[in-house]
Amino acid sequence: MNSRERHFLRILRKLGSAEQEQVLAFADFLKSRQPPEPAVAHQEPKMLPAKDGETVVGAIKRLRESYAMLDAKAMLNDTSSLMSRHVMGGDPAEAVIVELEKMFERHYQRYRSAPEDA
Known part of the structure; x- marks a missing residue:
């Protein structure tokens, strides 16, 4: 705000x-009295490939770039929770990255199901 x-x-x-x-x-x-806003078509993700030995932070950066249409602030809680599981909980990076990819896909599906003129 x-x-x-x-x-x-x-x-x-x-x-x-x-x-x-x-x-x-x-x-x-x-x-x-305002002219109607043109409808904005939903954007498609531009999926970037994971790099060899990718870190959790690197995966988050890659996924944010791949899903540029998503609001990072809206995903902050989920992202930080997964990051904490890796850093504090000791979950392996590979497992956390898989969960991050699923989480970004879920948020993308919600984005796709939202009306285009919202």
């Missing part, structure tokens, strides 16, 4: 419910 959005929320929270409804109605009105 950027500073403008935080500022808007601070103001909105200080208003009563009737005034908040008026702000939302006005925002909807302004949005309705």
